[in-house]
Amino acid sequence: MRQPKLPTLDALLHIPQLSVQNANAISGPHSWGHPGPTHFTGLMTALERKLGSDSGLHFAAVGIVSHGYQAQTNGDYVQRFNLTRNPVGKDGSTAAIVEEGRIHLQLSLLFGLKLDQQRAAASDEELNALAQQIGSTLATLRIAGGSVLPGRSALKPRLTRLAEGEDERARQFRLLRRYLMPGYALVARDDLLHAHHATLRAQAPDATLLDAWLDQSRINHFPVTDDNGDTAWQHSRQQGRGWIVPLPVGYGALSPLYEAGTVAGARDDSTPLRFVESLYTLGEWLSPHRLHDYRQLLWYPTHDADSGVYRCRNDYQAANQTEHHTLGVEA
Known part of the structure; x- marks a missing residue:
């Protein structure tokens, strides 16, 4: 099988400082902790469908940067999930406890986009308004099963049209990288x-x-x-x-x-x-300043x-x- 490659991208969409409550902390049958990349590629697909075909956007990849987390566990050496009994049964009695792991997250996402002809010719003001619309739509969705809370950050979503030359694209990523710190980016190893x-x-x-x-x-x-x-x-x-x-x-x-x-x-x-x-x-969590190309950050299905x-x-x-x-x- 030939090694798949990241699709050619036209723009990067930065969604900064999302607060997520009670995301799924059990990302697989053999591990727990921060949600894995499949949760975020699923979010990417759900967001594109929510925006509809009229948006002129195709979401091709997503980058994950964690600024903080709080696992909902207790214990000293051995960690146990904080569990709840809900909902109650039909007769009002408490239901059996079903183990579910939860975690609160503070993260930023970087989406790789492909633009249609209309969006590719749009002005910077139109792209900026589109970025705010996407940010508002994302706030209505679930991220790894968790609820998106109103953010306290002064940063707003930014949609950056990628330049033609590699040197200029590298400069664009260096500027964008500043808004991803302090934090840790998830990469494959x-x-x-x-x-x-x-x-x-x-x-x-x-x-x-x-x-x-x-x-x-x-x-x-x-x-x-x-x-x-x-x-x-x-x-x-x-x-x-x-x-x-x-x-x-x-x-x-x-x-x-x-x-x-x-x-x-x-x-x-x-x-x-x-x-x-x-x-x-x-995988490895790296500080974004160690990444020199936006392609090193992005995950794609x-x-x-x-x-x-x-x-x-x-x-x-x-x-x-x-x-x-x-x-x-x-x-």
């Missing part, structure tokens, strides 16, 4: 997963990608003895190795694509259906019909890397 897999295989030739991913998803403690015979305990998350996280990035097919209406109990009998499992890789892989991709890694591999974990 498939390269770290495969580098660690190679390290494990040097010690154990039968080590798999799953072993490498699990090893990078936890903190391993081990004893180290010096020349004097003194032993000290160290852990695998050393300083300077970055803020690495396990990251669900999409789904892989477990079944053929069934015709609409042929699977009993399906939620929608007008849409084809297939069963899938979660796909995982490694891809689909390969032959392999049945539905995956969000990010081009942070080197442009000459032609193959990205993803770990499949059963849901």
Whole structure:
């Protein structure tokens, strides 16, 4: 399969300082925390549909920058979700507790857009008014299941038409990057997963990608003895190795694509259906000042019909890397 590429973009839309209450903190069957990129590509699709075809916009990619978060958990070493019993039953009795993880977020989004002819010829004033309209529409939607609260930031949505030359586009991103700080941008680090897999295989030739991913998803403690015979305990998350996280990035097919209406109990009998499992890789939270190109920040959805892989991709890694591999974990 050829490596998919980010579609050609005409403009960037910056939505600053969104406050999201009670977003979904369980982003996959093997991880919890900040919502993964699939939540935001889903938001991107919902926003485009909400605006309608008359908007003249196609949302192709989205960048995620976190300014702060507050997981709704309690406990010291072992964290437990704050759970509620709601709603009450028909007889007024309390319902059983259904575990759901919630998190409050403060984030900024950067959408990559393709413009139709009319929007491409629009004036800066028209694009600015359109950006405010999109920001108001976004406030009516859910982000990863969470509610968007009225923002306190003085910053307003900005729609920037990308210049023709690469140097001028780089200058535009440098200016835009200032409004993304302080914060952390989410990028893909498939390269770290495969580098660690190679390290494990040097010690154990039968080590798999799953072993490498699990090893990078936890903190391993081990004893180290010096020349004097003194032993000290160290852990695998050393300083300077970055803020690495396990990251669900999409789904892989477990079944053929069934015709609409042929699977009993399906939620929608007008849409084809297939069963899938979660796909995982490694991600990293980086300060935006470490990014030098807007393409390093953006996530975009891809689909390969032959392999049945539905995956969000990010081009942070080197442009000459032609193959990205993803770990499949059963849901």
